[in-house]
Amino acid sequence: MKRTQRGMTLLSFVIVLAVVGFFAYVGMKLFxxxxxxxxxxxALKGLQGEMGIANQDPARIKDLFFRRLYISYSDNVKPENVKLQRLQKGSPGWEMTVNYEVRKSLVGNLDVVGKFHASENLTNVGDGG
Known part of the structure; x- marks a missing residue:
C-alpha cells in the first residue's frame, strides 16, 4: 500500500504568506x-447629548467638537470640513455635518483614499446654555 504525501509545497506556502501579508499591510493602513x-x-453623538447644545452659537459648538476630537488624536478633520446649519424654522437646534477625505500612501505611487461623511442633529435643549 503506497501512501501519497499531502500538504502545501514550499512555493504555495510562500504565496499564501505573501497574500496574507499584503492584506495585513492594507489593514494596517485602513484601520x-x-x-x-x-x-x-x-464626538457627534457626545455633542448631541450635551445639555443646551441646541441654543449654542456655531463657534462654541465647533470648539466643543474639536476638543472632543483632540482627545482622540484625530488630525484629518479640519474646520473647513465641518458645516453647521440651522434646523427648520420653529424647531431649535443645528444639523452638524462633517465631510472629509483621508489619503494614505499604499505602495509606490498607489494611494488609498477614504471619503467619510457623518452628520448629527443637535437638538438637546436641556437647561444648560
Missing part, C-alpha cells in the same frame, strides 16, 4: 482611517 471616523461619530 487608523476608520478608527478616526468612529471617533468623529462618537
Amino acid at each position: 487608523p482611517m476608520y478608527s478616526e471616523y468612529y471617533s468623529v461619530k462618537q
Whole structure:
C-alpha cells in the first residue's frame, strides 16, 4: 500500500504568506482611517447629548467638537470640513455635518483614499446654555 504525501509545497506556502501579508499591510493602513471616523461619530453623538447644545452659537459648538476630537488624536478633520446649519424654522437646534477625505500612501505611487461623511442633529435643549 503506497501512501501519497499531502500538504502545501514550499512555493504555495510562500504565496499564501505573501497574500496574507499584503492584506495585513492594507489593514494596517485602513484601520487608523476608520478608527478616526468612529471617533468623529462618537464626538457627534457626545455633542448631541450635551445639555443646551441646541441654543449654542456655531463657534462654541465647533470648539466643543474639536476638543472632543483632540482627545482622540484625530488630525484629518479640519474646520473647513465641518458645516453647521440651522434646523427648520420653529424647531431649535443645528444639523452638524462633517465631510472629509483621508489619503494614505499604499505602495509606490498607489494611494488609498477614504471619503467619510457623518452628520448629527443637535437638538438637546436641556437647561444648560
